[in-house]
Amino acid sequence: DHLDYYKFRAIFEPYHVRVDAMPGELDLANNGITRVYDGNLSAATYLHERGDESKADKNRKISAAPPAFLASGWESPKPIDLPLEAWRPDMQDFVQNGYLSQKLAGVAEAEVQLKKLKLDKAAQERKRAKSEGIRPFRGEAILTDDFSGPRPDLWTVFGSDSRYQDDSLSITKPSLDTTYLRSKVKHPRDFELELKFKTTGGQKWKSTGIRFDVDESGDNSHFVYTSVFGPKVHLAHTIGGKDEYTQAVAKRSIKLNQIYTLGLKVRDRLINVSLDGEFLFAYTLPRRQPGAVQLMAYDAVTEFHGIDVWNLPAQVVLEKAGGAVTASVTAEKIKLAEARLGLVKAEYAFAKARVDADNAALRKDGSGSAEAVGTSQIEAGLAKAKVDLFDSKKSAEAEKTIKKLEADLKSGKFPDRKPLPFSQVSLINTPNKDALPSDGGYPKTSSGRRTALANWLTHRDHPLTARVAVNHIWLRHFGTPLVETVNDFGLRAPRPLHQDLLDYLAVEFIESGWDMKHLHRLMLTSKAWQRSSSNLAADKKTLDADPGNDHYWRMNGRRMEAQVVRDSLLYLAGTLDLAQRGPSVTPSPGARRRSLYFFHSRDGRSRFLETFDDADVFACYRRSESIVPQQALAMMNSQTASTSAKQIAAEFETNMSPEAFVRAAFSKILARPPVPVELAESLAYLNEQPKREHFIHALINLNDFLMIR
Incomplete structure (x- = not known):
């Protein structure tokens, strides 16, 4: 009866696969165990019209049963109540303890990072205080302007979107560097420059900076700029009207509506760039030409608050290009580290509240509450948003998140609580949409169908x-x-x-x-x-x-299975990794895990194992057995065999006599002593070929090594 197929299929209709955490590293990809479970207790099996899965006859629901002619002894399935750890695997002690340990480790790491930054900052301040009494070398002033009003004697104005207001020069509309001021006087070849500015808006890039060596056409120059988008300080060139960007770049947080001071020191082709007194990088320019300085605002609304250009005295020492740069510790870096510490502490508090609430609700142990979980979850979200405020790409969204979470906290509107993320459903692939696992977590009961089977x-x-x-x-x-x-x-x-x-x-x-x-x-x-x-x-x-x-x-004599051959060689060499559990590994000559842990698939198999009749990918009844020349070649020439022979030889003491070595080698590799003829032949061989690794290589190629007797 074709109904027998559907009856037997119904046994497995609720069947699904998931991956649960294992003791040790709480990583489902590297240390998970695959389990089967009934994911949808209401999963139904229907008769398909003409066998078409898409045409289920919902009027004919099929019950689980074996084929009719084998139905003797079959008992109808009965639901089975599952233990807590089966439907809430995150409630296992090792999961809860490991989860909290992860979070505590994050707190400890963040504390170490913050402490290091503060120590570096203190050392930096001491160095700065020591040098405060030294008056900086400043050459003759070439150009000075505080932008409190127009200076036609100093600047040529290009474009119509600049305006003097509030003691600053404003570029009022974002453009592709079409509104700018160019100095009428040329700067010296060796010069120092400081530009004080504030970027207040723009479309995307929001780049503000300074050009120098600008020729009369404006088609050739070098320029250094800051960008709010993809925040950085960058050096580039304009050659023949085309911009060329260099590798001289420093990632720095550049914010809107904050005043920055960009500093340049240029001697011949060497340039040093700093921001707010922090040295960023040194670079060797490709070529120089006499020219002017030019204010730059690319896709930015900008306020310029001051510029100074001096001759660069010869006694000023510049950093060399390509040298290692130690980034200074800014107050913003300290604040970011403090925010990150606050985040990991909030995440630990949230984790502890989750564990306590789960234990109180499901084990009646402790005094955890859902309210404490909700509060700590929102506080963790707030801490995360406060970290995001330091990222210019995320700051706008972070401000909205903070407002929403603060409102939720005040009103007691808490998010739904989910189990700890240490179990996940996998292999969801079924044409029967009625059999998909439910979204409400794992069922507390099993259908009992597999138990009945x-x-x-x-x-x-x-x-x-x-x-x-x-x-x-x-x-x-x-x-x-x-x-x-x-x-x-x-x-x-x-x-x-x-x-x-x-x-x-x-x-x-x-x-x-x-x-x-x-x-x-x-x-x-x-x-x-x-x-x-x-x-x-x-x-x-x-x-x-x-x-x-x-x-x-x-007793039947039989050759070792492929995995036993490989593992025996590595074990004798002392290199076999005997660790249990863990992820599968890709077969390779350099792998040291037991062959049991190799990926076993049609397309990614070990050539060494295949040579010795590896297990069939599609069936597990009985391995085929063959005797082919490739097996002898593998034991003679393969990396696994030759490397193992060297390592086995190294296991023996170098001061052993030849006879003692031969007896020890036979015992170790063949598990028996040599007979007199074998001993004599072995000693004669070692007399001609004193390299012990060659003798070991010969022993592992003997039939006595490969055969189990």
């Missing part, structure tokens, strides 16, 4: 599950399965030779409560598993009667 699969009347499990475990321990067709136990499969043994172990597995450790112990303590794999002393009748060892009269 598990109970049905492990019912005493269904020995197939136990038989399949026994066959797989036997295959891994003995090298061959009890049932040759590991993926088919149906009527087409031949009757197993050891049917009684298979049934005995299956019953033992069921009676032990499906205890796999018990099954492993039973197999590994058996005489069958402990038998030698050698057939040297075998009776001829035995060899003739069972040459293929179908009756397990000896």
Whole structure:
């Protein structure tokens, strides 16, 4: 009946996947565990018209059940109440403690940063105080103007949007540097300049600065400017009417309606640039020509409050271009660090309030409250907005945020509280929109459908599950399965030779409560598993009667699986990373994690593992086994093998005698002593080839290393 498909599908309809945090680093990408859960208890399964997923017959709701001909032992699913940690994984102690520790670490780091800035500021102030008594070298004044009124004797005015008002020169409309004043007198080749200004508006860039070496055409000059957008101080050139921007740039917070003093010191082609007395950078200009200075306002409304140009005395020392610059600590930097400290403290208070409120509400432990969470959340938002005020791109929005949050705090309008962000739904990919996970968090109950499936699969009347499990475990321990067709136990499969043994172990597995450790112990303590794999002393009748060892009269010799080969080499070399858990790693010769942690996909596989019959990407029944020349080449020439041989050789003491070294190497690599012939051959080889790493490389290429006997 085709309805059997829909019945079986209904078992998994609520099924979804999520990633939960693990003890240690609270990072879902690097230290998360994948879990399955019932994400939508109301998820329904409907019959599809002609099998078309988009045409569900909502009048025919299908209940979860196994195929009818296998329905014996099936019990209808019953809802299961889940423990708190299952539907609120953030309530686990390690999550709460780790979350609070993260926030406290942020507070400690911010305190260290603020303390360092204050110490640097104090050292800077002491240095400045020491030099206050030294009168700065100033040359002859060339140009001085406080812009309190027009000075036609000093300036040529271009454009019509300049105006003298409030003891300053205002550029009243933003333009692309079409309104400006150019000095009538040329500045000296070596000069010092200070420009005091305030940018009050503009469209986007809001750039204000000064040009120098301006020729009569105005098409050639150098210029230094500040920008409010993408805040910075930048040096550029205009050559033939085209602007060329240099790498001489300093990121600085430039705010509207704040007075700044831009300083230049130019000697020949070397220029030093400062802002408010803070040295920013030195640069070597490409070329110079005699010229004038020119006020610059690019896409800016600007007030110019004063300009001074002097001759630069020879005794003034300039910073060299390309030298390391130690940025001075400004009061604004201190305030920003204080705001950041306030933010991380507010975030810790919010985190503590969340944990306390969750414990009080869900565990009845403590006195946390929803009101305390809401208050601390708003205060954390306010602290974040106060940090954003220092960013010119975010300051306008931050001011609006502060007003809104202050109003919310006053009115008691608190945002919704969500669980801590240490679990997330993943792989949401289903054509059945009725089965999508709900938005209200994880359900407190499970549908019980998967439990019903598990109970049905492990019912005493269904020995197939136990038989399949026994066959797989036997295959891994003995090298061959009890049932040759590991993926088919149906009527087409031949009757197993050891049917009684298979049934005995299956019953033992069921009676032990499906205890796999018990099954492993039973197999590994058996005489069958402990038998030698050698057939040297075998009776001829035995060899003739069972040459293929179908009756397990000896142990099967088998080659290590691909992962075991690689991990054994790294382990013997002392470089295998035995750490448990963590993210998957990309296969590479330099990787040191166990092969278990390699990404296992069709497109990104380890060439070394592939050579030794890596596991199939699409099935996990039984690995194929091959003997090909590439395997010998991999053990001889691969980076994994050659590097491991060198590292293994380095493990032995250099003062060991050749015989002691050979015996120790055999014991370490082959887990047995050398026989006399092997010892003699080894000593003869070392006499001709004294490099021990070559001998180790030969040992790991022996069949005895690759085979499990």
